[in-house]
Amino acid sequence: MRITIWNENIHEVENEKVRAIYPSGIHSVIANFVREGVAGAEVRTATLDQPENGLTDAVLENTDVMTWWGHVGHHLVDEDVVEKVEQRVLAGMGLIVLHSAHLSRIFQRLMGTSCNLRWREGEDRETVWTVNPTHPITQGVPHPIVIPNQEMYGEFFDIPTPDELVFISSYTGGEAFRSGCCFSRGKGRIFYFSPGHESYPVYYQPEIQRVLLNAIEWAYQPQISAIDTSASFESKPGWFQSSD
Amino acid sequence: MRITIWNENIHEVENEKVRAIYPSGIHSVIANFVREGVAGAEVRTATLDQPENGLTDAVLENTDVMTWWGHVGHHLVDEDVVEKVEQRVLAGMGLIVLHSAHLSRIFQRLMGTSCNLRWREGEDRETVWTVNPTHPITQGVPHPIVIPNQEMYGEFFDIPTPDELVFISSYTGGEAFRSGCCFSRGKGRIFYFSPGHESYPVYYQPEIQRVLLNAIEWAYQPQISAIDTSASFESKPGWFQSSD
Amino acid sequence: MRITIWNENIHEVENEKVRAIYPSGIHSVIANFVREGVAGAEVRTATLDQPENGLTDAVLENTDVMTWWGHVGHHLVDEDVVEKVEQRVLAGMGLIVLHSAHLSRIFQRLMGTSCNLRWREGEDRETVWTVNPTHPITQGVPHPIVIPNQEMYGEFFDIPTPDELVFISSYTGGEAFRSGCCFSRGKGRIFYFSPGHESYPVYYQPEIQRVLLNAIEWAYQPQISAIDTSASFESKPGWFQSSD
């Protein structure tokens, strides 16, 4: 499995407090536990400041699952890159959308909605509850996950109804949120997971790592569907018999 | 629209504290606001202590939507009555399942699961959040609804994935819950709504009443489907052409 | 209810055979049965050749539900108009997407997928089967609807999994298709319905008209949700209490 960990990597460079938590960037921390946790995985990282935002055609064509973290730099991602990532997802690449990437253009385009929500940086504890215990993403995940400090993300979250709702969260302030959501678009699988604010060491929590490892495994398809979705094909009577 | 408000009516008779809140029973309070809120509705009540638990064939045949409140008397409901109510739902009657009726046999049979959950009688405030703002049950409902005191009902709630998830709730203690859930079974519509503990005056809150009025309107079908689901019919070639 | 019937109106002008069926355009036929079938409706039509494609701000702001028929002119619709229609849907306007409008840019943007499918103009009979008999769009609709001649639209249809699947179709040639699909996006409801090829008098069939009238009623929301999805709002602790 070939995995690309994408990160805008702005807070970690510009903000001392964030750098103290993620000195080599959020992407490094994620890449490390993915390397350890996914057997046989080939893991690379890519960041906004690289040529083509680190997502050249060669990188994209050799990525089975991509994780995406972004926050203040959504508008800095090249429009062509967004378009190419979208096409890769529709062609079967898995995409794990992390925390504030709810407002990334790649997520908005795949959803077709604003993806707005309510938020608060404060003292909230978040508890993450499994609502779908047969889902592979929940395997081995404690119920609930407790995150001592996390940015509040609250409803209404303006996304399409998820194909599968996996987690819902509650916050000290009283808000609730659909925090783990699965979607299929074209031939690709997408998972949105809200825990992961840059000011807290959320990605060091083993339970959070377990969710993300499960999500990467779930989003990976060893054999992408052979169905051709690249055009609306005229199909003569009996077209499907010829291949019998 | 012909509406039957069913209640086991045990707490109100046996428990002074509950009687102080609902002196004529929870069913009376619900019946009153339904009479006022649903134009042209014919509203009756039925209780466990009546012959056939108040749900004779005549009552069932003349009910378009039923609301069901039960808690400590689930096992006292006649098995035949449960069977008949189930058949009525499958034939198109709407059913609104209230609070602790999550463990009623009628709900368990229609769901096919245990319907277990976590609970706590305590000091929790519940906030109820809309996650589906296009749903008719949310129309005119504030976001969130705040219930100053309510029994905590928490995940995991062992129900099938709802066809439509309308509300999720958060509690002071940190739990979260899928508190407003729509299902279809056969030709009938079912709505489960968790707020409504007997020890708190929840059914007097106008927002809660609004949800229930919306739910009754949603569960009502002026014209039940003509599809016959009473057997698996042998269907000769061209059977559907004969009626052209 | 204010309804706008949009049509690209190209085949009817350029193709004699189509004009013989729809001499005043598909939009006129639809507008006529909607005027008769929706009590108190204010119905207007709009076409591609009009200024701003007939969809000025004034028209959009005064439309509760829009139906959209397009085929060969998708690329001729002004990009600004597409953007405005999208925003109106997200703000609560209902949208009924008809037949070959599966490839309209408005539908593709709201779906986030290619919306490709398989097709064949030929001798197929289509049968349309209800798979969700509690859904308001099926009310009074025969099971199945038989369309003597209709263009074949077959799977795989590259759309997100519908929130509610209402109809599936079968064709003489052996293909199957999800022909009636409901989606919510933002605060708006969307229904895609595939029957309606320009070369056949499909929109004159009373059963098809019944589906579309039901769909318009379903997509209409008398009271749009008050939830503000226009931005991601910072929400101080207790923000939702202040309005109590």
Next chain:
Amino acid sequence: MRITIWNENIHEVENEKVRAIYPSGIHSVIANFVREGVAGAEVRTATLDQPENGLTDAVLENTDVMTWWGHVGHHLVDEDVVEKVEQRVLAGMGLIVLHSAHLSRIFQRLMGTSCNLRWREGEDRETVWTVNPTHPITQGVPHPIVIPNQEMYGEFFDIPTPDELVFISSYTGGEAFRSGCCFSRGKGRIFYFSPGHESYPVYYQPEIQRVLLNAIEWAYQPQISAIDTSASFESKPGWFQSSD
């Protein structure tokens, strides 16, 4: 993975024509390709005529995934056995429900509906179309699968809306059907697949075998959720913190 292939095994014993196709019973054919196709699987068969219908406590406790074929003997299955299988599914066992087992009591109980449909033994060809190409059950499955002769099963199929709809079928006679449906109930996964009539050699088709092998892999959970659904537990404030 421990797999039990259950079969009522009546037609194969009593009907010469069926015996000619499945001389050792449908269960033997299924067991054979499962043994070959699932690496490391421990496969056993069980039939109606055995003590406790072949499903003793020891067998049930040592089964991770069960396939179920039944037709004329649904009422002959011991009620206790049905109850135990249901409890095993709710506790995490996978269940693959085959063809005419749509009317088995185990399936009806888990669904909560009649599970009726339309049917015809005749000359129909069935074509099976993928509508969810990201689903693991579709991996490597041709689109469509063509079954030269198969009993027609047509809508309306009286089941709850599937959690995931994977396949829809079309028949020569014009009917359509939701032929591949996923459900979760409790902690278990269920897949219903309609192809597989006893009078045709459907289970010898490699594409059908591929679907069933995929389904068994999908229904298998290496690690069942640790969430306890056996009761509604009272949960004191902070109960979930103690395990931190």
